[in-house]
Amino acid sequence: MNYELSDAHKGLQAEMGNFCRAEIAPGSAIFDEAPPDEAAARMRKNLKKLAGTGFLNLLLGEDLLGSCVVGEELARVCPSTFLTAMTSAIAFGRGVKRFGTNTQQERHLPLLAAGDGIGAFACTEAEAGSDLAGMQTAAERRNGHWILNGEKDLVTNAPLADFFLVFAWTHREAGLERGTTLFLIEREASGVTIGSPLATMGLRGAPTAGIRLENCTVTDEAILGGTAGEGWGRMQDLLEEIKLAISVLCVGIGMACMEESTSHAKTKKAFGKPIGLFEGVGAKLATMYMFNDIGRMMICRAACAIEQRDPESPVLSSCAKLFTSEGVGQIADLAMQVHGGHGYLKGAAVERLYRDARFAELAYGTSEMQRAFIARESLDRFRAA
Amino acid sequence: MYEEYFTEEHAIFRTSVRKFVEKELKPHVDRWEDEELFPVELYKRFADEGFLGLGYPEAYGGTPCDRFMSIVFAEEMMRSGSVGLASGLGSHSIAMPPVVHLGTEEQKQRFLVPVLKGEKIAALGITEPNAGSDVANIRTRAVRDGDHYIVNGAKTFITSGCRANFITTAVRTGDAGYKGVSLMVIDSATPGFSVAKKLRKMGWNASDTAELSYVDCRVPAENLLGGEGQGFYGIMANFQNERLALAVMAHAIAALALEESIKYAKSREAFGRTLSGFQVTRHKLVDMATQVEVAREFNYRVASRMEAGKDAIKEVSMAKNFACQVCDKVVYDAVQIHGGYGCAREYLVERLYRDSRILSIGGGTTEIMKEIIGKAAQF
Numbered sequence: 001m002n003y004e005l006s007d008a009h010k011g012l013q014a015e016m017g018n019f020c021r022a023e024i025a026p027g028s029a030i031f032d033e034a035p036p037d038e039a040a041a042r043m044r045k046n047l048k049k050l051a052g053t054g055f056l057n058l059l060l061g062e063d064l065l066g067s068c069v070v071g072e073e074l075a076r077v078c079p080s081t082f083l084t085a086m087t088s089a090i091a092f093g094r095g096v097k098r099f100g101t102n103t104q105q106e107r108h109l110p111l112l113a114a115g116d117g118i119g120a121f122a123c124t125e126a127e128a129g130s131d132l133a134g135m136q137t138a139a140e141r142r143n144g145h146w147i148l149n150g151e152k153d154l155v156t157n158a159p160l161a162d163f164f165l166v167f168a169w170t171h172r173e174a175g176l177e178r179g180t181t182l183f184l185i186e187r188e189a190s191g192v193t194i195g196s197p198l199a200t201m202g203l204r205g206a207p208t209a210g211i212r213l214e215n216c217t218v219t220d221e222a223i224l225g226g227t228a229g230e231g232w233g234r235m236q237d238l239l240e241e242i243k244l245a246i247s248v249l250c251v252g253i254g255m256a257c258m259e260e261s262t263s264h265a266k267t268k269k270a271f272g273k274p275i276g277l278f279e280g281v282g283a284k285l286a287t288m289y290m291f292n293d294i295g296r297m298m299i300c301r302a303a304c305a306i307e308q309r310d311p312e313s314p315v316l317s318s319c320a321k322l323f324t325s326e327g328v329g330q331i332a333d334l335a336m337q338v339h340g341g342h343g344y345l346k347g348a349a350v351e352r353l354y355r356d357a358r359f360a361e362l363a364y365g366t367s368e369m370q371r372a373f374i375a376r377e378s379l380d381r382f383r384a385a
Numbered sequence: 386m387y388e389e390y391f392t393e394e395h396a397i398f399r400t401s402v403r404k405f406v407e408k409e410l411k412p413h414v415d416r417w418e419d420e421e422l423f424p425v426e427l428y429k430r431f432a433d434e435g436f437l438g439l440g441y442p443e444a445y446g447g448t449p450c451d452r453f454m455s456i457v458f459a460e461e462m463m464r465s466g467s468v469g470l471a472s473g474l475g476s477h478s479i480a481m482p483p484v485v486h487l488g489t490e491e492q493k494q495r496f497l498v499p500v501l502k503g504e505k506i507a508a509l510g511i512t513e514p515n516a517g518s519d520v521a522n523i524r525t526r527a528v529r530d531g532d533h534y535i536v537n538g539a540k541t542f543i544t545s546g547c548r549a550n551f552i553t554t555a556v557r558t559g560d561a562g563y564k565g566v567s568l569m570v571i572d573s574a575t576p577g578f579s580v581a582k583k584l585r586k587m588g589w590n591a592s593d594t595a596e597l598s599y600v601d602c603r604v605p606a607e608n609l610l611g612g613e614g615q616g617f618y619g620i621m622a623n624f625q626n627e628r629l630a631l632a633v634m635a636h637a638i639a640a641l642a643l644e645e646s647i648k649y650a651k652s653r654e655a656f657g658r659t660l661s662g663f664q665v666t667r668h669k670l671v672d673m674a675t676q677v678e679v680a681r682e683f684n685y686r687v688a689s690r691m692e693a694g695k696d697a698i699k700e701v702s703m704a705k706n707f708a709c710q711v712c713d714k715v716v717y718d719a720v721q722i723h724g725g726y727g728c729a730r731e732y733l734v735e736r737l738y739r740d741s742r743i744l745s746i747g748g749g750t751t752e753i754m755k756e757i758i759g760k761a762a763q764f
Contacts (some may be wrong), residue, residue, distance in 0.1 A: 008674050129656035129724050140649050142694045154725045199730035201739070270519045301403060329717070340750055341518055346585035354742070362725050368665055379392065 003297075008019035009069050011036045016055065016073040018045065024050050024269070028078035031205025032352055036197045037079070038042055040160050044118070045226065046081045047088070051115030059089035060097050060113055064241065066302040068248050072296070075252020076259075077248065078321040079356045080205025082252060087157045087206070088112060092119025092165050094241050095182065099225040099234050104184060120161035121242075122152040122185075122211055123235070131367045133176055138169035139183065143331035146170070148225075149218040158209035162187050167235060168232075170228045180231035181223040188325070191216030202355030240306055240314055242364050243321040247299045250360050253353050254292040257328075257335035261285060262348050264339055275338070284334040291327035298323055315377045322370040334359040392684045395457050396691035397483040402461040405434060417591040417735065425488050425506075425548060431474055431560060432503030440478075441485065445493055446501040452692045454483040454635050456685070466733050468683060468740035473592030473633070476545035479627050480507035480553045483568050483619045487611035493682040496551050496570050498580075508549035510571075517542075518753040520555070521563035525599060527556035529606070534558070534569065536602040539554060539581065544594025549573055550619075554599075555620060558613045566616035569609045579603030588739035625698065627748045628705045629688055635708035635744050642719035642737045643673045649723055659722050666722065672716045680708040699761035702754040709745040716741045 005013070007253045024046060033037050040337035041335045050056055055074070059067045067090075075082035096104055096119075111117030128134035137150025147169055155164070164185045171179035186194060220226060226233065262285060265276030298320040305313035334353040336343040343350040360365045391399075404638045409430070417423040440455050441447025448583050455478075462471040483639045484496050499505040525538025536556055545550065552571045559565030571578060581598040611619060636756045647670060650661040660666045688698045719734040720727030727734050745751045758764075 013687060124725065127654070129655065129658075133657075134655065154729075199736050201728040203729070268684060269515070270517070271522070278752075281756070333713070336747065337751065341512065341743070341746050344587050346587070351587045354738070358738070359728055360719060361721060366721065366724055368721070371665075 005069060005204045009066055011057075011307045012066060012070050012139045013073060014051065016070045019053050020073050022078040024074065024081055025077040027206070028081070029347070029349070029352065031078075031129070032079050033204075033346075036159065036207060040207065043084055043160060043207075044115075045080065045203060046078070047085060047115035047118065047290065049115075050081075050085060051113060056089045057113040059086065059337065060109060064244065064307050065300060068244060068303050070297050071245065071248045072255065075249045075257045075286070078205070078254075079249060079253050079353070082249055082358075083206035084157055086098075086117070086242075087121060088161070089119035090121040090245045091156075091238065091242050092097060092161075092163070095165050095224060095234065095238050096184070098237065099182075099230075100184075101226045103219075103221065104224065107185070111162070117162045118160050118162045119310075120155055120157035122155045122164045122360065123167040124154045125151060126153045130366060132167070132184070135169065135180075136252075138172065139181065139218075140172075145217050145219060146183070148185070148213040148218065150213050152211045152213075153199070153213055153328070154208055156208050158194050158204055158211055159186075159207040163230075164211065165209075165224065167231055170231075173353075174229065177232045178229050180235075181228045181229045181301060182234055183215070183218060183222050185218065185222065187214065194322050201361050202352070202359055222366065231280055236314070239364060240302075240317045242301060242381065243317040243364065243370075244302055246360055246364055247295065247302070247317075247320040247324040247385070249330040250321075251292055251295045253290065254295065254324075254328045254331040254358050257331045257350060257353050257357075258285070258288050258292060260353070261335045263340040264342075268342075269294050270377050281338055284338055288331045288334055289322075291331050295320070295324040295327050315374055318365075318370045321360075321364070322367055322374070326367060329362060332348055387682075387685060390689060392454050394680045399457045399461060402436075402458055404465065406461055410467075410470065412466055412589070412593055414467045414470060414657065417470060418467055419512050419583070419590075421590045422593055423473060423591050427497065428476060428506060429503035430500060436474075436501055437477060438501045440483070441497065441501055445497045452629075452688050453685075454600050456461065456631075456688060458603065459630060459633050460637045460640075463634060463641060464743035466736065467591045467639065468634065468638060468672060468737075469589035472589060473545050475630075476509065476592075477501075477507040478622060478630065479544075480549075480551065481507040481697065482623055482626060483553050483610050484570065485742060486613070486620050486622065489617060490608070492570070492610065500551065500762045505550040506545055506548050507551045508543050508545040508595075509571065509623075510543050510546070510552045510554040512540060512542045514539055514596075518750055521566065521617065522561075523555055523557055525554070525556050525564060527558050527567065528605070529558070529748060530603075532606050533603045533604060534609070536569075536571065536577070536599045536604050540597040540599075541595075542584070542598055543595045544589075544592055544596055545581050545670075547593040549595075552578075552597065553610070553617055553711070557618075563617040564614050566614040566620070567609060567613050568611070568619050568636050569604055571602065571604050571608065575602050577605060586743075588736070588741070588743060592669065613692070624749065626699050628754075629684070629745050631748045632680075632684045632687075632701070632704040632708040635705075635712035635741065636684055638737055638741050638744075639673070639677045639708075639712040639715035640736055643670070643677055643763050645732075645734050646670060646673065646719045646722045669718055669722065673718055676711040677715060678710070680711040682702075684708055699758050702749075702757045702761075706745075706754045706758075709741075709751065714743045 096108045139146040141149045166183045191214045193212040197207045200287045262277045295355040302316040305316045438447035500507045527534040527536045554571045558567040577600045581596040584594045653660045687700045716738045
């Protein structure tokens, strides 16, 4: 097994690191408390800048390992920008890229890659999170049209997005696997109302809101890939890549915590020496380092498995997400502890990172759901053997 | 429950505080959190209700009571759902004990009486930008000049510091090390004293937290508590109470987060049943409940040891570490049970998650507690 990144990936990583430190990092703290309009304008500008580097195009493309390696650089300097970018280019964009019709690809991909259009993924509802069978949003067939009604909640990017992938029933009796469809819905479509931005604990630069669909009428052309009833399978395929991207978010936040903590441990003195020289503090830094490194390895492994169409890839991406999201929770906690009271203050990077970290164990399947999935797959596999 | 610690009298008091919190505080807490301050009139209100004087001598307007009465009060205050509110209103409980223990009759009349009436606000000033846990190393200096001390330095993380009238301040009057530390009450009206800034925090938002500045601040010598060099002892004795209070806060916050989680798990449905219908959720709730129970029981036990006047330096440090660790875990799981909504500001657990993190840092970090325990146990 070769653990070495290719020269091409190393080059991209270095370039992206430099770009992010110069162009994105200076504004990352501002997102936390900026008024929604100002934050949205900044986020659009960030995506535009990222488009200029080719980063969004990379996320849209087939080089998964590359997008993970490079994405970590962005997640490290601005977790919110990474979340908005991955929601747009992966949760929405990869959906269009992998399953969209030619027309759909031609319409959306250039806008996404250029940062001129932002996508979002609308699945969760107030009464249907992990359990999508409880979903209410449905598209009804009438006179050759689809009429969508329902309400989505906690939709990342909703206040910014120009288009949405909306998960809805098209044939409830057929069950999730055959009776659901992903629709491409434009923000400007009639019957679409975006709620006001929700106040969230962390990742406050990636705005979140609910969406209401009221007799939103579309044609077959709005169905991702053109055929109704294939929503569930497509979402499962997409989730693999989304879980991987969330893992990257975690390692990025973890690396930022590590960076902040080591620099604090070197400069802050107590009892006559830098606190990093106390074994207790050193042990915390070591744990943080280990979590980040193992997390990164799991990401690489899952990315390679997906690229190679390894049947184990869904489980591996769940494992990566589970490990890195729980890991970053611990890392952020240790980082705060290393900083003492200073880390609890607004303005301290670790204060923000601590809140940012909490999202990962909840989004796109809570840790409980990841474990349930891994367990189910394991039971199947080992029974067969 | 807990008959060995609480009597009928405690129960009656608990009911009345609970009603007060429910009616007078809870409806306003969200607003005070958003505004990052509670109304100053509350101090007076708390004095009138007899809450401020709990545990202080009657001669100064207090209501003598045992430690468990204060615990009842603290537990019920946590049910407001705003740790900042409770801590802001309670800053006297760390600022005034040194006046009680080291102060003269005149000092008690001058400082303690108006504070217990709710007319003046008290804060404790120990931590400095470069000396937190390392108390013996504080740099704020007080130099004797006739009938006054000239104080120069800075304090930070001072709860209620922006609005306090009296700041019980740790200063260096002597040489380096703990023997050179003294305590004095500094009136915020003293020229040279100023609030350098109001600090903004992850949690405890309803309370104000200040960075304070002292520039050639002339403090009357009669404000010195005890003698020169007695400060460190006063601070350390105070710490025992503060640490028990933080431990109690931790188990009370955890209990509240657990209660919210049970409610949510019993009402939220997924896959055709409530969340509590899933074994993993039930077991998670059981783990949370077990931990809360153990933390609470141990806190009471340590409190009772302290109430009996026994030395409990090691035990109270253990209680703080244990309860704070439990609280961290329980609020984490509470957010987890709430799913995405656990990160939305409108849910109480979101605030409890942010509010609880400072407990393992304030009043001595987990690591400092371990140093103390290690020394006391002669490891």
